[in-house]
Amino acid sequence: MNKITYNKQYLDNKDIKEVIKSLKNDLITTGPYIKNFENKLSKYLKVKNVVTCSSGTSALYIALRALNVNKNDVVIIPAINFIASINMAHLLGARIYLCDVNENTGQMTPEKLLECIKINKIKKIKAVITMYLGGNPNNIVNFYKLKKKYNFYLIEDSCHALGSSYYFKKKKIKIGSCYHSDIATFSLHPVKSITTGEGGFLTTNSKFLSEKFKLLRSHGIIRSSRGKKYWKYDVSQPSFNFRMSDINASLGYSQLSKLDKFVKKRNFIVNLYENKLSDISDKVKILKANNNIISSYHLLIMIIDFKKLKIKKDKLIYLLNKSGIYPQYHYDPIYKFSYYKFLQRGKKFESSEKYYQSAISVPIYYSLSIKNLMKVIKSVKDIIKKYEK
Numbered sequence: 001m002n003k004i005t006y007n008k009q010y011l012d013n014k015d016i017k018e019v020i021k022s023l024k025n026d027l028i029t030t031g032p033y034i035k036n037f038e039n040k041l042s043k044y045l046k047v048k049n050v051v052t053c054s055s056g057t058s059a060l061y062i063a064l065r066a067l068n069v070n071k072n073d074v075v076i077i078p079a080i081n082f083i084a085s086i087n088m089a090h091l092l093g094a095r096i097y098l099c100d101v102n103e104n105t106g107q108m109t110p111e112k113l114l115e116c117i118k119i120n121k122i123k124k125i126k127a128v129i130t131m132y133l134g135g136n137p138n139n140i141v142n143f144y145k146l147k148k149k150y151n152f153y154l155i156e157d158s159c160h161a162l163g164s165s166y167y168f169k170k171k172k173i174k175i176g177s178c179y180h181s182d183i184a185t186f187s188l189h190p191v192k193s194i195t196t197g198e199g200g201f202l203t204t205n206s207k208f209l210s211e212k213f214k215l216l217r218s219h220g221i222i223r224s225s226r227g228k229k230y231w232k233y234d235v236s237q238p239s240f241n242f243r244m245s246d247i248n249a250s251l252g253y254s255q256l257s258k259l260d261k262f263v264k265k266r267n268f269i270v271n272l273y274e275n276k277l278s279d280i281s282d283k284v285k286i287l288k289a290n291n292n293i294i295s296s297y298h299l300l301i302m303i304i305d306f307k308k309l310k311i312k313k314d315k316l317i318y319l320l321n322k323s324g325i326y327p328q329y330h331y332d333p334i335y336k337f338s339y340y341k342f343l344q345r346g347k348k349f350e351s352s353e354k355y356y357q358s359a360i361s362v363p364i365y366y367s368l369s370i371k372n373l374m375k376v377i378k379s380v381k382d383i384i385k386k387y388e389k
């Protein structure tokens with residue numbers, strides 16, 4: 001039985017040809033494909049600076065380092081999240097506060113952020129990292145207002161939201177344009193909107209920050225005399241090798257031309273799920289974006305009212321596995337992981353708990369066939385009907 005996973009990449013012959021082309025270049029890293037991919041992204045996202053790197057995780061690390069996040073600096077991050085932003089901030093010694101999320105969207109909201117600041121009596125915030133769970137960029141303008149009021153850096157962990165946009169004063173604004181933030185970070189892992197195999201990038205409209213990104217992605221090395229003394233360089237601060245290769249960049253360069261097509265198909269799939277499950281909508285809701293948002297729909301999140309069922313989330317997943325369908329959790333709240341239990345700080349995170357108990361991610365990707373899509377929908381429906389109270 002073929003596995004139907006929650007997400008997967010789509011590669012075509014054009015992608016393969018572009019990668020082969022990159023292999024024939026003299027430089028297969030720090031070469032022309034890196035520049036071309038960065039320029040193509042910059043044009044697509046309408047942002048001044050794009051800096052590629054090795055992953056979404058290294059993008060977050062670079063962002064925090066570029067903003068000089070140091071020991072005991074306060075960083076606020078939503079409790080429902082992938083572990084990368086927390087790990088990176090923690091490794092830099094930041095004092096992390098987890099923010100509860102909205103129980104229906106799984107996302108931090110400006111109201112929850114204010115609550116977090118108040119209940120934790122936070123005086124000075126260095127950075128807030130928003131995360132657009134599933135690809136829906138909610139509440140950006142209000143987060144930006146809070147940034148101005150409290151004077152913190154705003155990083156958008158946009159790893160789910162490449163290809164998403166929102167309307168502001170009737171203007172369509174792309175995630176990654178940094179119209180309402182300091183930095184946006186992206187992942188190009190195979191399950192994301194487009195892929196480079198592994199990879200990531202940062203965007204910013206600040207020339208100063210983008211120069212720092214370049215420095216931090218390559219050991220902290222500064223090469224000032226490219227011409228005559230090409231062998232000379234200085235090191236301004238220690239860092240890692242976070243560079244993307246030209247081979248990876250060539251794949252991204254080719255994939256980017258398909259991004260809008262991918263997003264369109266994902267929107268189609270979401271609407272189909274919603275439509276076909278409408279007769280059980282009292283038990284199963286599809287997490288959809290608000291009207292002023294165009295979502296990349298990186299994830300298809302179902303919110304299930306398990307109070308109306310005789311089974312819990314894990315049992316539902318096991319039953320779907322039996323039909324070859326492999327849903328996912330996005331995500332376990334961070335404070336549940338043994339290492340990060342201390343971040344709970346005695347708080348309850350009631351909405352994160354509610355969201356966590358009801359949300360599962362089911363398959364959504366460009367090459368998902370109608371046959372398999374209908375199979376997923378039928379399997380979910382059959383189980384829900386069989387186990388309703």
Ligand SMILES: Cc1ncc(COP(=O)(O)O)c(C=O)c1O
Pocket residue numbers: 054055056057058081082084085131157159160186187188189199200
């Ligand atoms: C929200 C979020 N942030 C960061 C990352 C890290 O990206 P990468 O896997 O490319 O390091 C991911 C990847 O899954 C993610 O979903």
